[in-house]
Amino acid sequence: MKQVVQNYKSGELALLDVPAPGCGPGGVLVRSAYSLISTGTELMKVSEAGMSMLGKARSRPDQVAKVVQSVATNGVPATYRKVMGKLDSYTPLGYSLCGVVEEVGAGIDDVKTGDLVACAGNEHALHAELNWVPKNLYAPVPDGLAPRSAAFGTVGSIALQGVRRGEPQLGDVALVVGLGLIGQLVVQLLAASGVRVVGADPDPGRCALAVRLGAVDCGEPASAALEAAVAELTGGHGVDQVYLAAGGGSNEPVELAARLSRDRGRVVDIGKCRLDLPWNAYYEKELDVRFSRSYGPGRYDPAYELEGRDYPIGYVRWTERRNLACFLDLLARGRVDVEPLVSHTADFADAVATYRRLKEGDLKAVAVLFRYPRQTGETEPPAVAVPAVEPVRTGVVRAPVRSAKAPVRVAFVGAGTYATSMLLPHLSPLDGVELGTVVTTTALSAANARRKFGFAQATTDLDAVLGDPSVDAVFVVTRHSSHAELTRRALLAGKAVFVEKPLALTEDELAGVLAAVAESGNDRLQVGFNRRFAPLLREAGKQFGARRGPASLRYLVNAGRLENGSWYLRQDTEGTRFTGEGGHFVDTASWLLGADPVSVYAAGPPGGEHLQVVLRYPDASTATLSYATTGPPGFPKETLDLVADGKVLRLDDFVRAAVYDGRRRRWVGSRLPRARDKGQRAELDAFLTAVRTGGPMPVPLQSLVATTAATLAVRTALAGGAPVTLARPR
Incomplete structure (x- = not known):
């Protein structure tokens, strides 16, 4: 099977052929459908691998301390061999995916082969075609939830555990510092909990995205506008919680937290940012600083993660696995939406190139998904194409542009109940409109329409109307099955067309109308969406x-x-x-x-x-x-x-x-x-104005097509x- 790996010594990334894992007891073998690149955590690891040895040491002082202790215990030569051996080895990447259960191990009875599951863990939810995942690190995906969305389960659990540590309440105001992947999810979770959220990030694009996803306001961390927004929302008291979802070496996030928190507010560290707490500021407000440990209780406990020993719900309500299941449920019910966060989806075969583009800045992304080969058993979600509206050609017959004083001469094809009750009563008394010809399938209905509304003539011959150069606009008000064909013919004849809904009954009919637009260069079309x-x-x-x-x-x-x-x-x-x-x-x-x-x-x-x-x-x-x-x-x-x-x-x-x-x-x-x-009169006025002046139609053609x-x-x-x-x- 294929797996993404990295050599921490050289920084080399590779898509390596490795043996497939077996399916041991207490877990399941999962074939990946989608896996998620955590652009914060994983790119930090990728960047560290590209540093010099000194740079690696500076970035990981915790590991340097272990090396010093090893030197004292084992001596320099043995320690050197041990360190170089670990550095010059392939290490895995990834920790959040969704896939299909391919094999079930002994002792597992909550899923079966073919089930869709979300998986967690930097040893068990790797960027690989197959993963063995122990029981407490997977959760079944709810019916109807797309696999690409379920791949966010682990990252969502990190955000969810961070929110839980903040203990928000209805009506609270919270500040989220850092609007990367985790920060955007924290914003949505807080908004879904009834909390008013303010975001802070130096990237205006990420600020705008957070506002779309539920934040009340966002701004640069050092801006006066951000402080003003917090003051307005809190009456000058400060926010109830600050969620630190930022990374890097700056101490600005913790300083901002102290400045904008209320007295006895809570500061929750979710990311990996510098935490040199300004003692006076935190002491004077008696701020409660909390850490959020990854996916939740159970993380880093081998008995829980590897041996499958759950914590009793009466003592630990939200464990690692229960957080994962909860986040999937929120996704399935539409309380959280991850699709706006997906900046790029890459085939798994292009994994190395994708990491390289991210590292070099060619690909700027909040979240990136790897899509695995189709033999995963996943079926593509159904899709319907929205046809593109091609730019009209020039130099062909177009609907005539009338002078401001010239009347618009119209013809009606159809004179049934809707035409005679909702359209013609508005048109017949209007100045600047001339009711030319009414076309119906029966002579008597045409005669009745002519008598009631003053049409110049009545006929059953559609071709005569379409070939009449004095007719500026054709109204198609017939039964639904004829709309698309009559519209197509009128467009090809160079007429402006007003067609009652629906424009088409099938995708082929819709394509036929657009083909007539492309062939004739005539895009003068309005559908009767009057509301x-x-x-x-x-x-x-x-x-x-x-x-x-x-x-x-x-x-x-x-x-x-x-x-x-x-x-x-x-x-x-x-x-x-x-x-x-x-x-x-x-x-x-x-x-x-x-x-x-x-x-x-x-x-x-x-x-x-x-x-x-x-x-x-x-x-x-x-x-x-x-x-x-x-x-x-x-x-x-x-x-x-x-x-x-x-x-x-x-x-x-x-x-x-x-x-x-x-x-x-x-x-x-x-x-x-x-x-x-319901807008019929205003709709007719807008259509006639467009016909008379040659201006754009009241509704863009692409919108009419998208609605249809x-x-x-x-x-x-x-x-x-x-x-x-x-x-x-x-």
């Missing part, structure tokens, strides 16, 4: 203000039952109800969160109508869409809550809205119910029972 244009929701968003940290959004849609015979029930031709309507809610969530989703999870009973959909976003925000078809008809159709940064935005069915900040209501839309306005792809991915997520990654275009 982002609703005046009440837009005002509520303005009152809520810009976000600093990740958000949690809940969107309940009381869709109700359909009458027997409704064409919406024809799933074989018209798609599921959520495929047809769900884009509305995905788009609204994405607009409020300011990004496109990166993964989709869905669950629901057979039939695919009643659904729970969870969307995850790049900044660790989540949106949960509850699409219910069995609710009472008298209950409002749509209610939405957005929670972030200590604030809540509440929307009640586009009739009432409010923003709450702290314990008070900061803003309320209206104390009296207003007419329900996410909506279609729900079907894949339901079938697979696992989150679906939305692969972004590169």
Whole structure:
């Protein structure tokens, strides 16, 4: 098998062929799926190996003391041979991984072959294809948790034990010094515990990441802004705990801790930083200095780690293994998100080059994962590609740019209930709009639309409309199964297109629309995602203000039952109800969160109508869409809550809205119910303005595509029972 090793004398790194370990009693043989590089601890070891002998001695005074003692006991020659022998040997790297159980040793009954486990220990969770792991150093991975996330288990346990040593309480304010891998996890764990967190790090990028992951504020350690933030949050008293997650030889972290701690605050050392405590400062505040020993109780105890002797839970609540299981549970429940920390994923075959890039600074990373060969038994997580929108070509037919005074001449393809109740009543009275032609499949429906709304002409001939140079924009308001094809044809004809949702029912249909954009150079497309244009929701968003940290959004849609015979029930031709309507809610969530989703999870009973959909976003925000078809008809159709940064935005069915900040209501839309306005009028105004002026469409095409792809991915997520990654275009 292959294993990453290092010669501590020469600093050489190698991917070495070594014998595979056997499966002894009291443990399991694990084939690695992912292992994590701890960019702090491991790179420190790699850097030390590259030092001169004097440099090594200076960096490890503890080992020098052992050498001096050995000289006194055994003499110089024997000690020299012993030291050189140890230095000129290969040593392993790594201590945090996730893999598949390949063989179970005697005495093990809590896992079986094929189970996924997270493993810990710098002797048992190495960067190697196979590891033998004793019982107290592994924990089963909860269902649904991705192996790449579970590989963070050991590092997460270190952060978790550090937080436990700080004994935080609800409402506390904590300072995390050092926002590397451990520090970022400490920030999330504290935020999940109801603690307001301030971070300190000289790297602005890491400060920004910590704010995304739940910190209230972050700044450089010596900055006045950091001290001001602490003073504001604590009323000038200072933080309740300081967590030292920094490394290096500077004494600045412990000095900062003394300066910003409250009287009798706690200082917890998690990393390996210099600890020359300024006696007066620590004495005057009577600060409680604590150390956090790695993964938790049991660490460095051979009886616990190697012999499998557990500590009774009544005496030791959180052992090394129980911390590992707890952190995996937090990951599985979404209370901690490690994906934003992954800066790079490398194939295990490229391990040596990856370490070299990290050491030389070519690869700047918070966390790096090694991905092992596929024979590990792990299946790739399902993924749906989000098609890329190619830049349109120049020199081809484009939708005409109208003068400010010229009317926009529109044609309607379809004149059903939605078109005649929600769109045409807004369009027909508008100045600057000319209703040209209405196209329907039956002559009578076309005649009725012409009579009611004043179309210049009615026809059943679509080609005549698409070939009419006087038509500026085409509205596609037909049944779902025809949307993609009609949109494609109208784009190829050089028309601006407004198509009601959904844009497409399948990935192939979506690809066909984008192929028409690329072929024609015409990207003048708008999908009827009107809710982002609703005046009440837009005002509520303005009152809520810009976000600093990740958000949690809940969107309940009381869709109700359909009458027997409704064409919406024809799933074989018209798609599921959520495929047809769900884009509305995905788009609204994405607009409020300011990004496109990166993964989709869905669950629901057979039939695919009643659904729970969870969307995850790049900044660790989540949106949960509850699409219910069995609710009472008298209950409002749509209610939405957005929670972030200590604030809540509440929307009640586009009739009432409010923003709450702290314990008070900061803003309320209206104390009296207003007419329900879901944004159709504002959406039409924005579309017509874009057509008239030649300006950009109201919603970027890539956003329309991403929303459609996410909506279609729900079907894949339901079938697979696992989150679906939305692969972004590169």
